[in-house]
Amino acid sequence: SQTIHQWPATLVQPVGSPLSLECTVEGTSNPNLYWYRQAAGRGLQLLFYSVGIGQISSEVPQNLSASRPQDRQFILSSKKLLLSDSGFYLCAWSQGGNGYTFGSGTRLTVV
Amino acid sequence: GEDVEQSLFLSVREGDSSVINCTYTDSSSTYLYWYKQEPGAGLQLLTYIFSNMDMKQDQRLTVLLNKKDKHLSLRIADTQTGDSAIYFCAESKAGGGNKLTFGTGTQLKVEL
Numbered sequence: 336s337q338t339i340h341q342w343p344a345t346l347v348q349p350v351g352s353p354l355s356l357e358c359t360v361e362g363t364s365n366p367n368l369y370w371y372r373q374a375a376g377r378g379l380q381l382l383f384y385s386v387g388i389g390q391i392s393s394e395v396p397q398n399l400s401a402s403r404p405q406d407r408q409f410i411l412s413s414k415k416l417l418l419s420d421s422g423f424y425l426c427a428w429s430q431g432g433n434g435y436t437f438g439s440g441t442r443l444t445v446v
Numbered sequence: 447g448e449d450v451e452q453s454l455f456l457s458v459r460e461g462d463s464s465v466i467n468c469t470y471t472d473s474s475s476t477y478l479y480w481y482k483q484e485p486g487a488g489l490q491l492l493t494y495i496f497s498n499m500d501m502k503q504d505q506r507l508t509v510l511l512n513k514k515d516k517h518l519s520l521r522i523a524d525t526q527t528g529d530s531a532i533y534f535c536a537e538s539k540a541g542g543g544n545k546l547t548f549g550t551g552t553q554l555k556v557e558l
Binding site: 341365369378379381384425426427430431432434435436437438439442 | 494546
């Protein structure tokens with residue numbers, strides 16, 4: 336069966352520090368992968384999506400970047416965090432029309 | 447456009463039915479989904495409906511789709527306290543990385 340792992344679950348980072356959040360998927364090949372941010376406990380904003388290795392599409396201009404070094408690995412990064420980067424980050428994968436399967440999320444607090 | 451709208455809050459008594467509504471604007475949507483998010487957790491897919499269907503039932507859940515009015519609803523029968531969560535509707539289109547557009551979410555509160 337397919338599973339998705341996202342870590343860490345919580346993270347507190349100072350302003351200006353780097354960021355690396357990792358997401359891996361098991362049990363499937365060539366999935367579509369997504370990074371979402373959920374601010375204020377409600378709306379979901381699509382940050383990046385990837386349809387294949389090395390293929391990254393950015394949805395909104397921001398302080399973050401994404402990479403897909405392997406088929407089932409999706410990484411969200413920043414060189415220097417801003418206070419406004421705080422939020423709940425969700426990774427998800429999909430294949431076909433069966434919707435998304437989400438990871439358990441990372442709560443990022445920038446202080 | 448790709449706007450998906452939901453009311454922010456819904457409060458029901460335990461044992462009653464809950465109906466969560468969603469409207470969307472993109473007539474080319476292929477699938478429509480309902481997700482549930484419990485506090486501090488990721489989103490869990492509850493059910494989905496293909497755009498050529500008008501109803502889908504899965505145990506306590508009933509999804510109704512009015513494609514003409516671009517209106518989607520989720521009915522939860524015999525609502526329990528464990529159903530308290532935020533419910534998101536979402537729409538997708540064919541191609542384009544299968545991106546989903548999510549609604550703003552409806553906070554369902556179940557009272558005793």
